[in-house]
Amino acid sequence: MQAKLLLEDGTLFTGPAFGAEGESVGEVVFNTGMTGYQELLSDPSYCGQIVTMTYPLIGNYGITRDDFESIRPYVHGFVVRRHESIPSNWRAEYTVDRLLKEYGIVGISGVDTRMLTRKLRHYGTMKGILATGSKSVEELQEMLGVTPLLRNQVARTSTKNQFTSPGLGERIVLVDFGAKSGILRELTQRGCDVIVVPHDTTADEIRRLRPDGIQLSNGPGDPKDVPHAVKMIQDLLGEIPIFGICLGHQLLALAGGADTGRLKFxxxxxxxxxxxxxxxxxxxTSQNHGYTVVDETIANTELEVTHINNNDKTIEGLKHKRFPAFSVQYHPEAAPGPHDxxxxxxxxxxxxxxxxxxxxAVPRQAELVAQLKGEL
Known part of the structure; x- marks a missing residue:
């Protein structure tokens, strides 16, 4: 079966299909990783995106239970140069093809991914449609034109219910905007008592959990699409220590008065x-983001730049000058990537x-006594 990848500028790619059948619209992006395709497929930050792999051979070591970064894949399509249908690795439990079929994700192989990546670098990321079946290019163009890109990716990927990963150390509230499992893993390895909460949890609801610190997770999409999270951070800034990663970094910047903008690719x-x-x-570092903190908007805030990207000098880290809060744009939990x-x-x-x-903290008993006196 053949698949088609049609970009909004009219560029058409065709090649053998793998994974599920159907059509899917998304933002076409590229990833330069040589390994880690399973962690990439299961990274919630890719929700709504059709991902192109620049490394030419994908699927050669299969899929294993231990390498998932979320409960399921969230990509809207997968584009590769060569799809290896028979993996050769002792850890492999099944194939990329089976994973994509299970979750309804369309894949296309045989694509000149070098040419596609150069186009995306030159013109920027584009809207695209990836489809199998007999629909004509004209029909696909019509579908592409009437189907908007997602704006609710955080709500789609965040946990719907609060849950706990118990520990004997500091209590950390992990606000899930589409969190990778690696963040929870790093915290639990350090003995933290982690409570994972949905993206729309309010400041008062977090206060009732009596945390020692707040971890703002990564997540997909535009940080300005989750204004409720900015308000929650503003309410807690200076009261509880905060560490933001990726989307959490951008949300901390917005809460501190800075602005964010879209990167070209x-x-x-x-x-x-x-x-x-x-x-x-x-x-x-390991990175996955399409937005950045705008450098010019930092000057009139109480935020300080701590890290920059050596390639394009964009902001990669911030800290608050008065309050216990800092953030990074990249992924310190890696998965995949270096552990630097x-x-x-x-x-x-x-x-x-x-x-x-x-x-x-005020002893809990003292709080109860004060509360009872107030009620009397």
């Missing part, structure tokens, strides 16, 4: 160099402990 891959300004050290930046979770927990030492 985004940063997606496992080898992006980032410089830490305080030390001039360079870290190789996992130390940031240790810095977050040290910030949490320092905050508790400086501002010890």
């Amino acid at each position: 985004g940063h997606r891959g496992g080898n992006h160099p980032v410089k830490e300004l305080a030390t001039n050290r360079c870290f190789i 930046s996992s130390y940031l979770f240790d810095e977050f927990l040290e910030m949490v402990r320092e905050h508790k030492r400086n501002l010890p």
Whole structure:
């Protein structure tokens, strides 16, 4: 069976189909990772996107239960140069083809992904439709024109219910905007008592959980599409230590008075160099985002730039000048990617402990006595 990939500028690619049958509209992007296609497919930050892999061979080591970054894949399509249908790896449990079929995701192979990537780099990411079947190019163009890109990706990928990953250490509320499992894994490995909450949890609901710190997760889409999260952060900023990752970084910037904007083609891959300004050290990072904090809007805020991207000098890290809050645009939990930046979770927990030492919480018994006196 053949598949078609039609871009909004009229460019048409055809090639052998794999995965599910059907049609899917999404933003066509590219990822430069040489490995990690399973983690990529299951990264909620790709919700609503048709992902092109620049590495030419995909599927050669199969799919394994242990490498998922969420409960299911969220991509809207998968574009590769060569799809390997028979994996060769002792960890493989099934194939990419079976995974895509199970979740209704269309794949296309035999595409000149080098040419497609150069087009996206030159003109920017584009809307596209990926389809199998007998629909003509004209019919696909009509479908592409009338189908809008998603704006509710965070609501689609966030947990619907609060749940706990118990631990004996600091209590961390992980606000799930489309969180990767790697973030929860890093926190639980450090003994944290983690409570995962939906994206629309209010500041008062978080206060009732009595957290020591707040982790803002990654997630898909435009940060300005989740204004309720900005308000929640503003209400808690300075009261509870905050660490933001990717979308969480952009939301912290908006809460601090800065602005965000769209990148031409985004940063997606496992080898992006980032410089830490305080030390001039360079870290190789895993990234997946199409928006960035606008540099010019930082000056009139209480935010300070801590990291920049060595390729295009965009902002990769921020911290608040007065309050215990910082964020990074990249993924310190990696998965896939280098583990250069996992130390940031240790810095977050040290910030949490320092905050508790400086501002010890009122004993619960004293709060109850004050509450009872007020009721009397």
